[in-house]
Amino acid sequence: MTVDTAVSKDRLKEIIPNLTTYMPDRLIGAVGAASQERHVAPGETVIAEGETSTEFFLIREGTFGIYRAAPGGGTEVRVAEIGPGQPFGEMALLDGEPRAATVRAESAGVILEIAPEALRAQPDGEAGFLELKGALAAFVTRRMRATTQGHVEALQRELALRKEQEQFGRFFIYSLTMMSIGTIVNNMLARMTLSVDIYTQIFAWQYLAVLLVPSFFVIRHMGISLQSLGLTTVGLKRSLSEGALISVGLFALTWIVAAILRHFDALPGKVLPFDLLGTLSYFLHSALQEIIARGFLQSSFQRFLGDSNGLWSVLLASILFGMFHLHFGMAAVLMTIATGCVFGLIYMRHQNVAGVTLVHYVMGVAAFNTGLI
Incomplete structure (x- = not known):
């Protein structure tokens, strides 16, 4: 020195x-x-x-x-x-x-x-x-x-990481549970263990109820807010206006596709008569599906996977939800995945389930009443 x-x-x-x-x-x-x-x-x-x-x-x-x-x-x-x-x-x-x-x-x-x-x-x-x-x-x-x-700050980051890990664990178990439920129900229907008409409102609500119970249980324990599920007034007006425009276009497209398939006697489902009460019930049914599929599943995939642009999350949520329609046939599964991707992209624009619920409702009514599902 x-x-x-x-x-x-x-x-x-x-x-x-x-x-x-x-x-x-x-x-x-x-x-x-x-x-x-x-x-x-x-x-x-x-x-x-x-x-x-x-x-x-x-x-x-x-x-x-x-x-x-x-x-x-x-x-x-x-x-x-x-x-x-x-x-x-x-x-x-x-x-x-x-x-x-x-x-x-x-x-x-x-x-x-x-x-x-x-x-x-x-x-x-x-x-x-x-x-x-x-x-x-x-x-x-x-x-x-x-x-x-x-x-x-380091302790807060560590606590946040642990909470994120716990939430991912719950979400992972939830995803496995949902897949298991869908597999069991579809297997029982395929083996005719359950003798039910899958095109009735009763079956649709019973099946949805079975899926909703674990969904809301996990949502509550993960501490997910209503706004995070897309239940918010933020972007509501824009979401509904864009949803209405998209609904008109997809409604017309659905009828055109159904007409073409009917001409070739290739409709995958059966044409259901218009039922006002059933149609109104389906609106609530659509809203609950979108809360789970988009507000919960898609948002959770995006957060846990670090999916910055959200496209993989849209696809994963659509595939998972499409598998719950396996009892309607593979054509219905593929259609659900395709429309689910559209719904997911719409939801990404506003993070609000109102507009995408409207599109889902209109598409569903058109699909069931034309025999596409």
Whole structure:
């Protein structure tokens, strides 16, 4: 370690601007006069843990590692890294206790060493020393506040991550449960274990009720808000107006496709007569489906998969919901997936289920009444 001359007041301000903001000009000049600029070599120990000394240091150049002895002895543990503009060793000056850590140069560097005795030896040195301790105390307090805030933020991030992991676990189990329910119901229908007419409102509501119970249970335990499910007035007017326009176009397209398939005797379903009460009931049915398919499934996929543009989430939610229509046949499954992708893209525009519910309702009525499903 080589030693150079003392440091000027202006130079000291350049080296440690954060600390000198707590010091009057007179004190800065006194500290500069009491300091010595030292050059240190890589690997050189500046202070050692446990030693008794009161000098503190300011880093002008280089990188320094802070090390603590491992519990029970043995090798040291590197706990931090400090660099230009940062002080070290100030705690021993403030409280007079032995050094709490070892500071070692990790590269060639330049430091300023300030000895309390050199400061006290100046005119009014004792008063200057007390002022320096006050400035260091203010600096350390501010640093501790920032460190504490950093720890609080890190803890909050960790808690948020744990909550996200718990929610993903619930959502994963929910997804498996929903797939199992759909598989069991479709298998029972395929084996004729259940003798029901799948085209009745009673079956539709019973099947939906079986799916809704686990859905709302998981939604509640995941703490998902109504707004997150798309049940909000935000974007409502725009969602409904665009939904109405899209509904008109898709309604016409549905009838055209059905007419073509009917001409070739290729309709996958049977034509259902118009039923006003059943149609109104289907509107509520559509709304509940969209809350689950778009508000819950699609939004959850997007959040857990980190799907920034949302397209994969739209596809996954559509496929999953399409499988719940397997009892209507593969044509219905493919149609549900295709329309589900359309519904998902509409929902992405406004994050509101109102417009997409309207489109779903109109499409469903048209599909059932034309024999497409």
